[in-house]
Amino acid sequence: MRTIKFILQKEFLQIFRNKSMLPVIFVMPIIQLCVLVFAATYEMKNTNLFVVDKDLSSHSRELISKFNGSPFFTVKDIDFSINNAEDELLKDDVDAILVFENGFGKLVDKKEPAEVQVLVNAIDASAAGLYNAYILSVIQEYNLQLKAKLQIVGKDNGIHLVQNTYSFLFNPEMKYIPYMLPGILVLLVTVIGLFLSAMNVVREKEIGTIEQINVTPIKKYQFLIGKLIPFLVIGFFELGVGLLLAAFVFKIPILGSVWLIYLVAFVYLLTILGIGLLISTQTDTQQQAMFIAWFFMIIFIMMSGLFTPTDSMPMWGQKLNYLNPVAYFIKIIRMIMLKGSGFMDVAKELGILGVYAVSILGIAVNRYRKVA
Amino acid sequence: MNSTVSINNLSKSYGDVSALKEINLNIKSGELFGLIGPDGAGKTTLFRLLATLLLPDSGSAALCGFEMVKEYRHIRNILGYMPGKFSLYQDLTVLENLNFFATVFNTRIEDNMDMIRDIWVQIEPFKDRPAGKLSGGMKQKLALCCALIHQPKILLLDEPTTGVDAVSRSEFWQMLKGLKSKGITIVVATPYMDEANLCERVALMQSGEILSLDSPSGIIASFEKDLYSFEAKDTYQLLLNLRAYPFVNSVFLFGQSVHYTDVRDDFVLSDLKDYLKSKGQDHVEIKQIAAGIEDCFMALSQQNTVQK
Numbered sequence: 001m002r003t004i005k006f007i008l009q010k011e012f013l014q015i016f017r018n019k020s021m022l023p024v025i026f027v028m029p030i031i032q033l034c035v036l037v038f039a040a041t042y043e044m045k046n047t048n049l050f051v052v053d054k055d056l057s058s059h060s061r062e063l064i065s066k067f068n069g070s071p072f073f074t075v076k077d078i079d080f081s082i083n084n085a086e087d088e089l090l091k092d093d094v095d096a097i098l099v100f101e102n103g104f105g106k107l108v109d110k111k112e113p114a115e116v117q118v119l120v121n122a123i124d125a126s127a128a129g130l131y132n133a134y135i136l137s138v139i140q141e142y143n144l145q146l147k148a149k150l151q152i153v154g155k156d157n158g159i160h161l162v163q164n165t166y167s168f169l170f171n172p173e174m175k176y177i178p179y180m181l182p183g184i185l186v187l188l189v190t191v192i193g194l195f196l197s198a199m200n201v202v203r204e205k206e207i208g209t210i211e212q213i214n215v216t217p218i219k220k221y222q223f224l225i226g227k228l229i230p231f232l233v234i235g236f237f238e239l240g241v242g243l244l245l246a247a248f249v250f251k252i253p254i255l256g257s258v259w260l261i262y263l264v265a266f267v268y269l270l271t272i273l274g275i276g277l278l279i280s281t282q283t284d285t286q287q288q289a290m291f292i293a294w295f296f297m298i299i300f301i302m303m304s305g306l307f308t309p310t311d312s313m314p315m316w317g318q319k320l321n322y323l324n325p326v327a328y329f330i331k332i333i334r335m336i337m338l339k340g341s342g343f344m345d346v347a348k349e350l351g352i353l354g355v356y357a358v359s360i361l362g363i364a365v366n367r368y369r370k371v372a
Numbered sequence: 373m374n375s376t377v378s379i380n381n382l383s384k385s386y387g388d389v390s391a392l393k394e395i396n397l398n399i400k401s402g403e404l405f406g407l408i409g410p411d412g413a414g415k416t417t418l419f420r421l422l423a424t425l426l427l428p429d430s431g432s433a434a435l436c437g438f439e440m441v442k443e444y445r446h447i448r449n450i451l452g453y454m455p456g457k458f459s460l461y462q463d464l465t466v467l468e469n470l471n472f473f474a475t476v477f478n479t480r481i482e483d484n485m486d487m488i489r490d491i492w493v494q495i496e497p498f499k500d501r502p503a504g505k506l507s508g509g510m511k512q513k514l515a516l517c518c519a520l521i522h523q524p525k526i527l528l529l530d531e532p533t534t535g536v537d538a539v540s541r542s543e544f545w546q547m548l549k550g551l552k553s554k555g556i557t558i559v560v561a562t563p564y565m566d567e568a569n570l571c572e573r574v575a576l577m578q579s580g581e582i583l584s585l586d587s588p589s590g591i592i593a594s595f596e597k598d599l600y601s602f603e604a605k606d607t608y609q610l611l612l613n614l615r616a617y618p619f620v621n622s623v624f625l626f627g628q629s630v631h632y633t634d635v636r637d638d639f640v641l642s643d644l645k646d647y648l649k650s651k652g653q654d655h656v657e658i659k660q661i662a663a664g665i666e667d668c669f670m671a672l673s674q675q676n677t678v679q680k
Contacts, residue, residue: 006475010464017463208459212518215423215453216476217445 007226057105197276255340274360382431406571415561452524462504477522509540
């Protein structure tokens with residue numbers, strides 16, 4: 001126990017003496033959190049529309065004014081020429097084109113199907129999907145109004161309207177910040193935990209200090225625990241800062257227990273630090289460790305459900321995700337923060353993480369050799 | 373406690389390269405022992421094996437009677453090891469480094485001041501300086517302090533004076549003498565032949581083998597040939613000419629001079645002078661000299677190569 005205490009003392013001394021790493025560890029996460037939460041959003045604002053109106057009827061104008069009135073759209077220009085519109089699209093000045101053919105208004109008046117052509121820049125497929133959905137919803141809304149009007153005009157027609165009603169549970173306004181923030185919090189804790197631990201033991205190897213440590217009576221587990229605890233503390237600190245920002249800056253209600261979040265974070269960090277230490281013991285230079293850590297990091301994060309829902313991944317991907325600690329933590333932290341889930345609700349995932357942590361740490365201690 | 377080191381048939385290879393070939397060596401308690409050899413002789417491998425950082429392929433060794441592989445835990449408590457590369461924490465200060473190594477051995481600096489006082493007084497003025505900012509000589513002194521802080525019975529020093537200036541080198545050897553008087557067995561590896569004379573006994577090593585094992589004077593006494601030192605303006609031409617001489621036994625370049633031995637025991641120097649004259653080298657200074665450790669090493673390593 002005493003030995004671990006002295007190793008810890010030394011580790012903290014080194015961390016706090018490292019003037020270039022200190023800001024990276026403590027300030028970077030806060031900046032990242034603030035930037036990413038606003039930047040990584042699926043909310044569409046400022047979609048630039050180009051309207052080709054060859055009809056110039058009251059109906060087409062009404063629909064255009066609906067787009068103009070929407071906060072999501074800016075009608076950049078109205079023109080008769082589809083060619084001009086396509087030029088603008090090529091120049092990337094507009095995101096979508098709306099085309100009203102001549103006769104649109106007449107068809108509407110005749111109560112016959114009238115068509116609006118929508119051309120969307122689909123270089124970014126997910127953005128294109130969103131433009132399309134937003135445009136459709138505006139047209140839909142117009143349709144409903146129109147039908148209602150027509151119904152009033154011609155009472156015999158008896159058009160039946162089926163209107164969907166829906167409500168989003170746990171995030172009623174479908175806000176992105178409450179959805180993204182917990183995930184980004186996980187990301188930050190992961191980056192710090194994985195990289196710091198992956199760099200650490202291998203740095204001692206690179207500088208040669210491990211030689212001097214290895215000839216002392218320090219035991220393997222003491223050495224690794226001494227390496228683990230400082231990063232655990234740093235991870236907890238970052239999580240705390242992140243939660244405070246979430247509660248007081250972003251005003252996200254944290255429905256569940258903060259203690260439960262910390263319990264999960266503890267188990268999760270053990271897993272991540274275990275992976276980091278394992279990488280560190282298996283590599284010879286910091287460069288190797290960096291690249292391997294980065295490799296796992298990217299896979300873990302892209303598959304974690306942070307940006308894209310895990311349910312839409314192919315079956316093999318979902319199976320692979322059983323091995324992805326980030327996915328578990330993101331799922332759990334969202335459940336706790338947004339849904340107010342209690343211990344029993346997350347027990348299964350927490351259990352899996354626990355098994356993960358114990359086995360990966362076991363392997364890491366086992367693979368670290370004091371003797372070559 | 374008997375602080376001996378006994379090595380039996382110790383071998384270690386890295387892939388196809390055999391770094392140590394069945395080494396046998398006994399180092400007495402309280403001895404100042406030198407392992408002398410060029411880079412790649414296997415000195416560091418031997419040290420890493422003794423320091424329980426490597427496992428041998430075959431053979432065994434015991435330090436203070438503890439078996440190297442099975443009882444490595446005991447060895448780590450009684451051994452002081454100073455690697456060739458500076459391996460202390462560069463971002464920690466002198467005092468923090470020393471304190472850390474004291475505490476991991478479950479002891480305190482104050483309790484071991486007797487052991488390190490002579491060295492500590494020299495680095496104490498810099499005790500708050502980060503170890504990475506010390507000069508080469510100071511680093512070595514700090515490393516020695518850290519290796520001694522737990523009062524080891526045996527001290528392994530791997531090339532402690534490599535890259536250290538001449539003054540610091542001689543200071544360092546003075547310190548080792550002081551430590552020897554405290555009864556510690558000291559094993560020093562060095563590529564510098566001149567340092568061999570400062571040891572009680574030395575082992576000359578090359579290519580993983582021990583060529584000779586004796587006291588420095590014993591090794592020099594075993595040099596049987598008459599040794600001559602030649603000096604001329606054109607040293608390189610002299611070297612080539614001597615090499616071409618039919619009765620040459622060995623010729624080696626030693627700084628400005630060339631050291632020469634002849635195969636014949638009843639060798640007349642004037643014959644050689646005439647030979648050199650015939651090659652156009654008139655002004656050659658020739659002296660008979662006493663052999664040094666380096667001459668012995670060269671002779672032994674030549675023998676060793678010829679035998680193979």
